[in-house]
Amino acid sequence: MSLTNFKIWHFRGGVHPYDGKELSNQVPAQYAPLLEKYYVVLRQNIGKPPKLIVEKGQHVAKGQKIAEADGFVSAPLHAPTSGTVGDVADIPGANGPNVPAIEIIADGKDEWDTGLEPIKDWRQADITDLRHRIAEAGIVGMGGAAFPCHIKLTPPIEKIIDTLILNGAECEPYLTADHRLMLERTKAVLEGAAIAAKILNVERILLGIEDNKPDAIEALNKLADQYGVTVVPLPVRYPQGGEKQLIYALTGRCVMTGGLPMDVGCVVQNVGSCAAIYDAVAEGHPLIERYTTITGTPVVNPSTWIVRIGTPVREALGFAGGTKSHAAKLIMGGPMMGFAQMTLDVTVTKNTSGILLLSAKETGAYTSDPCIRCGRCVDNCPMHLQPGSISVMVESEHFHEAEHLNVMDCMECGVCAYVCPAKRPLVQHFRRAKSEIIAERQAAKAKAAMKHS
Amino acid sequence: MLTVLISTIVLAIVGLALGLLIGFAAKKFDVEVDPRVESVQELLPGANCGGCGYAGCADFASAIIHQNADPSNCNSVSSEALKKIGLIAGHEITVRERKVAVVFCSGSYSHTSHHEEYNGIMDCRSASLVGDGDKECHYGCLGYGSCARVCKSGAIEIRDRLAFVHPELCIGCGRCTQVCPRKLIRLVPITAKVHIYCSSLNKPLKKRASCMNPCLACKKCARTDSSAVVIQPNLLQINYSNPPAPDFPERVKCPTGVLATAEQHLKLELLPANCTCGKETKKK
Numbered sequence A: 001m002s003l004t005n006f007k008i009w010h011f012r013g014g015v016h017p018y019d020g021k022e023l024s025n026q027v028p029a030q031y032a033p034l035l036e037k038y039y040v041v042l043r044q045n046i047g048k049p050p051k052l053i054v055e056k057g058q059h060v061a062k063g064q065k066i067a068e069a070d071g072f073v074s075a076p077l078h079a080p081t082s083g084t085v086g087d088v089a090d091i092p093g094a095n096g097p098n099v100p101a102i103e104i105i106a107d108g109k110d111e112w113d114t115g116l117e118p119i120k121d122w123r124q125a126d127i128t129d130l131r132h133r134i135a136e137a138g139i140v141g142m143g144g145a146a147f148p149c150h151i152k153l154t155p156p157i158e159k160i161i162d163t164l165i166l167n168g169a170e171c172e173p174y175l176t177a178d179h180r181l182m183l184e185r186t187k188a189v190l191e192g193a194a195i196a197a198k199i200l201n202v203e204r205i206l207l208g209i210e211d212n213k214p215d216a217i218e219a220l221n222k223l224a225d226q227y228g229v230t231v232v233p234l235p236v237r238y239p240q241g242g243e244k245q246l247i248y249a250l251t252g253r254c255v256m257t258g259g260l261p262m263d264v265g266c267v268v269q270n271v272g273s274c275a276a277i278y279d280a281v282a283e284g285h286p287l288i289e290r291y292t293t294i295t296g297t298p299v300v301n302p303s304t305w306i307v308r309i310g311t312p313v314r315e316a317l318g319f320a321g322g323t324k325s326h327a328a329k330l331i332m333g334g335p336m337m338g339f340a341q342m343t344l345d346v347t348v349t350k351n352t353s354g355i356l357l358l359s360a361k362e363t364g365a366y367t368s369d370p371c372i373r374c375g376r377c378v379d380n381c382p383m384h385l386q387p388g389s390i391s392v393m394v395e396s397e398h399f400h401e402a403e404h405l406n407v408m409d410c411m412e413c414g415v416c417a418y419v420c421p422a423k424r425p426l427v428q429h430f431r432r433a434k435s436e437i438i439a440e441r442q443a444a445k446a447k448a449a450m451k452h453s
Numbered sequence B: 001m002l003t004v005l006i007s008t009i010v011l012a013i014v015g016l017a018l019g020l021l022i023g024f025a026a027k028k029f030d031v032e033v034d035p036r037v038e039s040v041q042e043l044l045p046g047a048n049c050g051g052c053g054y055a056g057c058a059d060f061a062s063a064i065i066h067q068n069a070d071p072s073n074c075n076s077v078s079s080e081a082l083k084k085i086g087l088i089a090g091h092e093i094t095v096r097e098r099k100v101a102v103v104f105c106s107g108s109y110s111h112t113s114h115h116e117e118y119n120g121i122m123d124c125r126s127a128s129l130v131g132d133g134d135k136e137c138h139y140g141c142l143g144y145g146s147c148a149r150v151c152k153s154g155a156i157e158i159r160d161r162l163a164f165v166h167p168e169l170c171i172g173c174g175r176c177t178q179v180c181p182r183k184l185i186r187l188v189p190i191t192a193k194v195h196i197y198c199s200s201l202n203k204p205l206k207k208r209a210s211c212m213n214p215c216l217a218c219k220k221c222a223r224t225d226s227s228a229v230v231i232q233p234n235l236l237q238i239n240y241s242n243p244p245a246p247d248f249p250e251r252v253k254c255p256t257g258v259l260a261t262a263e264q265h266l267k268l269e270l271l272p273a274n275c276t277c278g279k280e281t282k283k284k
Helices: A127-136 A177-184 A186-200 A214-227 A243-251 A271-283 A313-319 A376-380 A387-395 A399-404 A415-419 A426-452 B002-028 B035-043 B057-066 B079-089 B146-150 B175-179 B204-210 B220-224 B248-252 B262-266
Strands: A037-041 A065-068 A083-093 A096-106 A163-167 A204-210 A229-234 A266-270 A289-295 A303-308 A327-332 A354-359 B099-103 B156-159 B162-165 B185-189 B194-196 B229-232 B235-238 B259-261
Touching: A037 A083, A065 A096, A127 A186, A127 A271, A163 A186, A163 A243, A163 A271, A177 A186, A177 A214, A177 A271, A177 A289, A177 A303, A186 A204, A186 A214, A186 A229, A186 A266, A186 A271, A204 A214, A204 A243, A214 A229, A229 A243, A243 A266, A266 A271, A271 A289, A289 A313, A303 A313, A313 A354, A376 A387, A376 A415, A387 A399, A387 A426, A399 A426, A415 A426, B035 B057, B035 B079, B057 B079, B099 B162, B146 B156, B146 B175, B162 B262, B175 B185, B194 B235, B220 B229, B220 B248, B248 B259, B259 B262
Parallel strands: A163 A204, A163 A266, A204 A229, A289 A354
Antiparallel strands: A037 A096, A083 A096, A289 A303, A327 A354, B099 B185, B156 B162, B194 B259, B229 B235
16 A cells, blocks of 8 residues: 555654664564473453463363453463463562462473364454454453453444554564564464454554564565555654554544543554464464563573563573673563563563663662652653653642542653653652552442442 | 820721621521530540541541540540540440550561562552562561651651551551551550561461561460460461460560560560571571
């Protein structure tokens, strides 16, 4: 499809940090070697955690379901390899508190038995079957949010969807997982997108990709016409890959406060999710592995790996040759939105797009000062918020005021903290506020439910 | 002379008129204050701590009289005052024991093993959202002082990243129990002088690896006096309905020193890690 006259919109704010992608973007992705033990975290999706359906000591095959969805907003889990089920114990979670995880002890045979038949002629298949398959394969949003994929593909009947947007922007510095994926599994990405488009019954598929990946753009363009996808190169600007920013950049539509992309007729899927959809439908493979970038200046061989869900980070760093110099910080995800970790015992989950080590020179301890009201955070906030004011409210525990200042719209992109000259831990304040507000809302809901009963 | 006279007369008239108006308004718009509310308020501690759930002592006093609120919801009122309030309000008062807060943890920073350094916001609730704090024990005190900051009576001291409650200062309002993300602080009867300062439900070996003073559930205290403690999986707790005498720690000689009186617990750093039943405590 011709790109002449395609209007690109420019979202407000944002930053352009050093992207560090040259460390790993030319290294082909490799399959991670089989490990002895995997720890599959039970809760890997937004919504309800799935219910365990295997027992300790039971033998499972690779790809066999080990936990089934509990309710609609939930996604099942599958064994990353064949082996025996071990204990269910608490391990450190990537997002903070300890989380229960299932231990899978590999038997080394790595035999598939998924119980999912490949649907080769998906163009003729029933839409309900395809949706069911995607739900069964445990696919969640692989860009980071981990929202179950089948829900996005089941919009309410009153919402008219006219555009499927593929998120290949990968605006996070250092990460090259989506880049390598689009380059190496171009067909899977595009075919997965075509399957999603068939389910949603949309004609228009746009793929937003930052123009710092010319090789991936070229590869995509070769096949894009075949699947009706328009590849749109976007200027490099963080957070170009934010859902709302990407919708605006490609369509000029604004998602309102508290709204969802489907309110403006769009569904956004990460390219990783599209490849997973292809695997689930055409190959009959559930989501048990993903592209993950293991990078950072202290890493010996920064590179992208196809790692299985449940791989401990300690082992994953070993794939990339370990460290050559002292690493001061370990981050799951990218440097802007990722979570700093306290220990190497955390594991790869469905939304781990990167494992990043930073040296003391790049990060390091700092002290934060009071807000000097320079307003840089307000200038750069892509969500049109006032981060400085909100953080002051949170510091004095005025969460209602923070709610009035729309802290719930914050997507924790970290732009405000990046530009803050006083080095204020703004995003951490917002996370605190959000957790308090959500807890309060749930308490109010429970109270109301008590009154009714 | 005339000017002075006129102004005096005018002022007198105006004064009289306004005085009558005020007198009339006072009679007309009189709000009858229940004298009982005032006397109840005098008996309340007047700390306005908010522990009862009302805006302050005055609000609580009026709630006691008009809304039948339970006066014993105030944790810091003395039992004599409570009886008097009962007489005034005509309530049946069950005299509740005064309570004080206890932080059920002995894991100071130098006595525990820890993960990597945390340098974010120094607040327990913020820290619990990032890697769940830097101490290895996920049940223990985070030590960033959220409880100390909400304490209005200054009874909580943070020393070596562990919260200590000074029972003589604590008024038992319970604010600290609400802010602790680990739910480590509980209100216990002031008559109980001995506590087991541990909340970890980990297995003893794991506890031993992460802390010098955990409750290893050796049940030595239960063998000394089985009615004094409640046995839970991997953890013992004092039976607060039948608290043991203050000399209980001497009789038991708890191997990790986690069974202690408040005074002994406050000198925690002097405790030797003298238990040999576990493996060597690993320290970074």
